[in-house]
Amino acid sequence: MPNPKSKAQETCTLTLPVRQGTVGPAVLDISKLYSEHGYFTYDPGYAVTASCESAITYIDGEKGILLYRGYPIEQLAEKSTFLEVAYLILNGELPTQSELDRFSDAIWHHTLINESLLRFFNGFHHDAHPMAMLTGVVGSLSAFYPDTQDFRDPTRQTLFSQRIIAKLPTIAAAAYKHSVGHPFVYPRNELGYANNLLHMLFALPTEEYTVNPVAAQALDLLFILHADHEQNASTSTVRLAGSSGTNPYAAITAGIGCLWGPAHGGANEAVINMLTEIQDVKNIPRYVARAKDKDDPFRLMGFGHRVYKNYDPRAKIIRSMTYKVLENLGHRPDPLLDLAMKLEEIALRDDYFIERKLYPNVDFYSGIIYRALGIPTSMFTVMFAIARSVGWVAHWCEMVNDPEQRLGRPRQLYIGPGRRDYVERSQRSGKS
Numbered sequence: 001m002p003n004p005k006s007k008a009q010e011t012c013t014l015t016l017p018v019r020q021g022t023v024g025p026a027v028l029d030i031s032k033l034y035s036e037h038g039y040f041t042y043d044p045g046y047a048v049t050a051s052c053e054s055a056i057t058y059i060d061g062e063k064g065i066l067l068y069r070g071y072p073i074e075q076l077a078e079k080s081t082f083l084e085v086a087y088l089i090l091n092g093e094l095p096t097q098s099e100l101d102r103f104s105d106a107i108w109h110h111t112l113i114n115e116s117l118l119r120f121f122n123g124f125h126h127d128a129h130p131m132a133m134l135t136g137v138v139g140s141l142s143a144f145y146p147d148t149q150d151f152r153d154p155t156r157q158t159l160f161s162q163r164i165i166a167k168l169p170t171i172a173a174a175a176y177k178h179s180v181g182h183p184f185v186y187p188r189n190e191l192g193y194a195n196n197l198l199h200m201l202f203a204l205p206t207e208e209y210t211v212n213p214v215a216a217q218a219l220d221l222l223f224i225l226h227a228d229h230e231q232n233a234s235t236s237t238v239r240l241a242g243s244s245g246t247n248p249y250a251a252i253t254a255g256i257g258c259l260w261g262p263a264h265g266g267a268n269e270a271v272i273n274m275l276t277e278i279q280d281v282k283n284i285p286r287y288v289a290r291a292k293d294k295d296d297p298f299r300l301m302g303f304g305h306r307v308y309k310n311y312d313p314r315a316k317i318i319r320s321m322t323y324k325v326l327e328n329l330g331h332r333p334d335p336l337l338d339l340a341m342k343l344e345e346i347a348l349r350d351d352y353f354i355e356r357k358l359y360p361n362v363d364f365y366s367g368i369i370y371r372a373l374g375i376p377t378s379m380f381t382v383m384f385a386i387a388r389s390v391g392w393v394a395h396w397c398e399m400v401n402d403p404e405q406r407l408g409r410p411r412q413l414y415i416g417p418g419r420r421d422y423v424e425r426s427q428r429s430g431k432s
């Protein structure tokens with residue numbers, strides 16, 4: 001029963017403290033708004049709410065800028081590697097060679113998963129979605145590492161971070177192997193991060209498998225682009241879950257569950273499904289019309305972003321590398337790529353998308369590269385989760401070490417009935 005009063009337009013004038021970050025818009029500090037003025041704030045989807053201070057990632061959505069610890073994503077994509085970026089995101093500075101070697105060794109040290117954990121996969125149907133398996137198995141890590149419950153200890157935080165980053169590829173590959181009925185392939189630490197993942201996904205015990213270095217490089221680059229994105233939905237979920245003091249593996253699992261949704265990380269899978277459904281350039285106008293129709297729930301997947309009101313810088317990098325990767329892998333251009341290019345061109349000329357500043361996002365082109373690497377569509381969001389695990393653990397660590405952070409517990413604008421007395425069953429008239 002909506003309360004029409006909630007629509008009432010009242011205004012009030014308050015003086016509030018302003019906080020300024022290093023770059024970006026200033027922030028109104030409303031932490032004392034209720035205790036001093038008796039107001040909550042209303043902001044569905046937290047579109048203009050800063051829930052924390054963070055020193056990890058900065059986005060300027062108007063200009064299409066993304067910085068990890070101050071470094072532009074374009075420079076990191078061109079010059080760095082995923083493990084170096086992981087070090088940067090976790091520690092705040094680029095590593096020296098010996099720091100990177102030590103960090104990499106620590107990751108290799110944790111790539112195996114407990115054999116009992118491996119047996120969990122037999123409990124899943126062969127057609128279980130890999131994200132469902134990932135959620136179940138990562139959540140179970142808390143049973144294997146109860147020591148992490150004592151998460152105030154910095155050495156335990158480091159151990160937790162390394163385990164998550166090291167084990168996610170192994171768990172992801174096991175989920176894939178289970179879905180195709182192939183034997184599990186153990187990690188080979190000497191191969192490197194992306195290379196080892198591709199080996200675990202595609203090697204068979206029956207023959208030698210050599211990973212194409214172009215494929216490994218492309219995957220490593222996609223992982224750099226997806227590694228963190230400040231307070232996105234899944235990272236905020238990790239922070240919110242973690243704020244209760246839950247086991248950190250459980251907090252990461254909450255993030256994986258959130259990432260799965262098509263408005264977030266599930267969009268890469270949804271883009272390929274959409275392009276497959278559109279099938280032909282001649283059908284594009286019909287789908288664009290559907291996306292604009294308010295009575296149709298259909299949206300152009302891979303388009304639009306809560307923060308970017310300009311071309312997503314990650315999409316720009318992926319778009320420019322896609323042809324190169326396909327060519328270097330010896331693939332003919334994917335017909336879905338041509339379709340995607342045409343769809344982008346038509347949408348970007350359309351007033352609906354121009355007025356709303358809807359541009360292709362990171363997920364619009366990533367699926368086409370994953371396809372070229374032989375990764376099945378259902379595994380796309382799992383790939384995203386592997387990369388984003390770095391951001392999740394970095395934000396979780398930042399949160400638990402931030403003295404200002406407390407239990408995440410939003411308030412609401414209540415619009416249900418006011419207080420009323422219980423009515424005896426025999427006296428109820430029922431709904432009209």
Ligand code: CMC
Nearest residue numbers: 262263264265267291299300301302303304305306356361
């Ligand atoms: N197709 C058609 N219309 C759209 C789209 C779209 N993809 N995205 C937004 N709009 C419209 C929306 O209908 C609304 O129109 P109006 O003002 O007339 O009501 C306006 O644009 C603003 O949309 P919104 O839903 O208020 O914006 P939001 O910030 O809440 O949503 C979004 C952001 C990413 C959920 C949304 O753009 C979307 O659903 N995109 C498709 C899914 C997608 O590609 N998600 C991946 C995001 S990037 C990777 C990641 O975060 O993991």
